[in-house]
Amino acid sequence: MAVLELKNVKKYYKMPGGGQYEALRGVSAKFNAGEMVAIVGESGSGKSTLMNTIGGLDSDFEGEILYEGKNLRDFSKAEMVNYHKKSIGFIFQNFNLIPHLDLIDNVSIAMTLSNIDESVRRERAKELLKKVGLEEHMYKKPDQLSGGQKQRVAIARALVNDPDVIIADEPTGALDAETTDVILNMIREIAVEGKLVLMVTHSDKVASHCSRVLRIDQGQIISDQEQVKLEHKQESREEIQVHNMNMWKAVKLAFKNMKAKLGRNALVSTGMGIGIMSVILMLSLGKGVTSYVSDQMNTYSNPLVTEVHKNTTAKARSQSMSAMQQNNSASVAKARQQGISSLTGTSSASAFSDKDLKKLKKIKHVSKIQKGFTALSLGGNQVTFKKKSASVIYLNTVNNSIAKSEVKKGRLPKSGSNEIMIDSGTADTLSKKLLGKTVKAKLQLGTKTITKKFKVVGLYESASSAGQMSTLFLTYKDLKKLFKDNGSTLKANVVYLTSSDKKYTSDIKAAVKDKGFSGSMQEQMTEMFDSILNVLTYVLTAIAAVSLVVSAIMILVVLNISVVERTQEIGVMKALGARRKDIRRIFSSEAFLLGLASGIVGVVLTGLLSLAINHFTQSAFDAAVVTMTPQYAAIGVVVSVVISMIAGILPSNHASKLDPIDALRKE
Numbered sequence: 001m002a003v004l005e006l007k008n009v010k011k012y013y014k015m016p017g018g019g020q021y022e023a024l025r026g027v028s029a030k031f032n033a034g035e036m037v038a039i040v041g042e043s044g045s046g047k048s049t050l051m052n053t054i055g056g057l058d059s060d061f062e063g064e065i066l067y068e069g070k071n072l073r074d075f076s077k078a079e080m081v082n083y084h085k086k087s088i089g090f091i092f093q094n095f096n097l098i099p100h101l102d103l104i105d106n107v108s109i110a111m112t113l114s115n116i117d118e119s120v121r122r123e124r125a126k127e128l129l130k131k132v133g134l135e136e137h138m139y140k141k142p143d144q145l146s147g148g149q150k151q152r153v154a155i156a157r158a159l160v161n162d163p164d165v166i167i168a169d170e171p172t173g174a175l176d177a178e179t180t181d182v183i184l185n186m187i188r189e190i191a192v193e194g195k196l197v198l199m200v201t202h203s204d205k206v207a208s209h210c211s212r213v214l215r216i217d218q219g220q221i222i223s224d225q226e227q228v229k230l231e232h233k234q235e236s237r238e239e240i241q242v243h244n245m246n247m248w249k250a251v252k253l254a255f256k257n258m259k260a261k262l263g264r265n266a267l268v269s270t271g272m273g274i275g276i277m278s279v280i281l282m283l284s285l286g287k288g289v290t291s292y293v294s295d296q297m298n299t300y301s302n303p304l305v306t307e308v309h310k311n312t313t314a315k316a317r318s319q320s321m322s323a324m325q326q327n328n329s330a331s332v333a334k335a336r337q338q339g340i341s342s343l344t345g346t347s348s349a350s351a352f353s354d355k356d357l358k359k360l361k362k363i364k365h366v367s368k369i370q371k372g373f374t375a376l377s378l379g380g381n382q383v384t385f386k387k388k389s390a391s392v393i394y395l396n397t398v399n400n401s402i403a404k405s406e407v408k409k410g411r412l413p414k415s416g417s418n419e420i421m422i423d424s425g426t427a428d429t430l431s432k433k434l435l436g437k438t439v440k441a442k443l444q445l446g447t448k449t450i451t452k453k454f455k456v457v458g459l460y461e462s463a464s465s466a467g468q469m470s471t472l473f474l475t476y477k478d479l480k481k482l483f484k485d486n487g488s489t490l491k492a493n494v495v496y497l498t499s500s501d502k503k504y505t506s507d508i509k510a511a512v513k514d515k516g517f518s519g520s521m522q523e524q525m526t527e528m529f530d531s532i533l534n535v536l537t538y539v540l541t542a543i544a545a546v547s548l549v550v551s552a553i554m555i556l557v558v559l560n561i562s563v564v565e566r567t568q569e570i571g572v573m574k575a576l577g578a579r580r581k582d583i584r585r586i587f588s589s590e591a592f593l594l595g596l597a598s599g600i601v602g603v604v605l606t607g608l609l610s611l612a613i614n615h616f617t618q619s620a621f622d623a624a625v626v627t628m629t630p631q632y633a634a635i636g637v638v639v640s641v642v643i644s645m646i647a648g649i650l651p652s653n654h655a656s657k658l659d660p661i662d663a664l665r666k667e
């Protein structure tokens with residue numbers, strides 16, 4: 001039975017100016033296994049067109065090309081892929097080997113596309129390379145071989161999946177006479193082993209080696225002569241199961257391709273890596289600076305204690321904003337006054353009512369609730385010792401949030417014996433030995449100012465550097481009495497909640513906010529700083545991200561160049577049975593690998609740069625300002641991969657859609 005049967009095959013090419021050209025004009029022939037058929041004809045007679053249609057590279061023909069009883073034109077995509085992989089082997093005039101793969105990989109590429117295991121592939125490739133006499137060259141690259149050796153590799157490649165038909169298009173066209181004979185004998189051997197060999201040639205001498213000569217002129221067979229019958233050897237057929245190439249094999253192939261252009265890919269990855277670095281660096285810098293500021297502001301003196309204020313400043317701010325919007329200057333002034341009076345401790349709005357205290361008591365895990373008072377005054381409070389005076393900005397009550405370590409010298413004041421504690425800075429301006437001495441204090445109590453003697457029993461130094469303000473502490477009880485003695489009532493404007501365990505403090509802080517109160521001044525300022533820094537970080541990151549657009553364009557250009565450079569390779573792969581999907585996968589995998597490499601370069605560069613920056617800031621401000629978290633590193637790598645893969649969509653699609661005939665013809 002014939003392996004291939006052609007019935008009245010016609011092929012029309014569309015002419016650029018309209019109309020069509022009939023390149024094959026009703027070709028009919030039968031080809032049997034074990035034949036070596038020379039297709040001879042003048043240039044332009046239609047030989048290549050006929051081979052392309054028989055080889056399934058061009059299904060746009062009329063008539064029938066029957067393989068196993070089915071017309072190639074009616075093949076489904078999967079059947080056609082199988083036909084390429086299993087039934088047809090191509091040998092080209094200019095060899096069309098893949099330059100960056102070694103001989104083993106070149107021979108076994110069709111098996112890679114068929115998802116055959118590496119060990120099986122290599123074994124088969126070695127066996128075939130041995131058969132064509134290139135065993136000792138198998139790790140060479142094609143450009144290290146002579147023309148004849150290259151064609152021998154191409155023969156081995158055509159045979160790898162043990163096809164029924166070998167199509168050889170001028171296989172000796174680029175070879176000298178001596179090498180031609182070697183190659184022709186090898187091809188003849190293929191037919192002797194029982195395969196059908198169809199060989200295009202111009203040369204009658206080459207044709208004389210064949211068992212049958214088919215002459216073609218102007219798209220028609222003009223003669224069909226059987227010259228000799230070949231003596232056949234019965235060869236056992238290889239049982240090779242072909243499947244579709246999986247993603248992992250595509251990635252591995254892509255990796256080999258990338259290695260071939262290592263220098264270029266390294267440069268591109270570094271370029272994109274710098275873009276990624278700028279993004280990670282901005283995020284890490286934002287994080288580092290935010291936590292530095294938070295640390296500076298929020299060195300909580302006592303991790304168990306939460307300081308609570310009435311939410312008057314926020315209220316005053318929003319009132320003042322809405323008054324400003326309404327252009328009401330009286331309301332603006334009123335709102336501002338409220339803000340000031342809440343700071344100076346004279347606002348009734350900032351005082352805690354019993355209802356407020358009850359609300360706070362209900363918060364889970366609060367073991368103790370302590371009332372306090374804090375007031376700011378600019379010049380109103382003064383401490384005098386031996387004719388020296390110092391202003392005290394804050395008047396505070398002794399509270400649980402003061403840590404033992406903050407009492408630098410002496411102890412906390414006790415109630416009932418006119419004791420105070422002042423910050424060590426203010427104390428020093430009065431006398432180096434103020435501890436234990438009696439000072440005269442002028443204090444503003446609400447609207448009244450009183451003068452009274454106190455004994456300094458403690459010197460205070462805030463744990464937070466932002467809290468280093470001149471401050472005078474006395475007990476709440478004493479202050480309450482002072483107010484009462486002067487005809488007014490002290491109302492707590494700060495409350496300290498002690499948590500039953502350190503681990504609940506953050507929950508308590510959150511609950512305080514939920515109930516409409518606010519935290520300490522430092523906490524409020526930190527929150528404000530945090531939000532400003534966050535906005536700043538995002539703005540800077542967005543600016544840095546612009547460089548990623550440039551990187552994406554760079555990757556797109558590089559992949560496009562790669563597609564152009566490798567057009568022939570794509571043509572060969574398609575002739576060997578690569579699906580569009582496979583080609584797309586290979587190029588997308590290259591984009592993926594470029595993105596991954598860039599991401600890693602970006603992370604490494606950020607790591608190195610942050611080491612340098614932190615080294616500098618450590619010595620300058622005793623703090624590391626760049627904090628690269630694993631999340632940021634992961635974001636960098638993911639962003640890099642995603643951008644690269646998006647940039648790779650167009651080139652990969654373009655590659656997958658290339659027409660195999662055009663691609664193979666590309667010089």
Ligand SMILES: Nc1ncnc2c1ncn2[C@@H]1O[C@H](COP(=O)(O)OP(=O)(O)OP(=O)(O)O)[C@@H](O)[C@H]1O
Nearest residue numbers: 013014021023041042043044045046047048049050
């Ligand atoms: N894509 C195409 N579009 C239009 N015409 C084409 C196309 N490909 C081939 N032809 C025309 O079809 C005819 C047959 O071309 P083909 O390449 O099959 O000839 P050939 O016998 O293989 O020639 P050569 O030996 O020079 O390769 C030629 O006249 C050619 O100009």
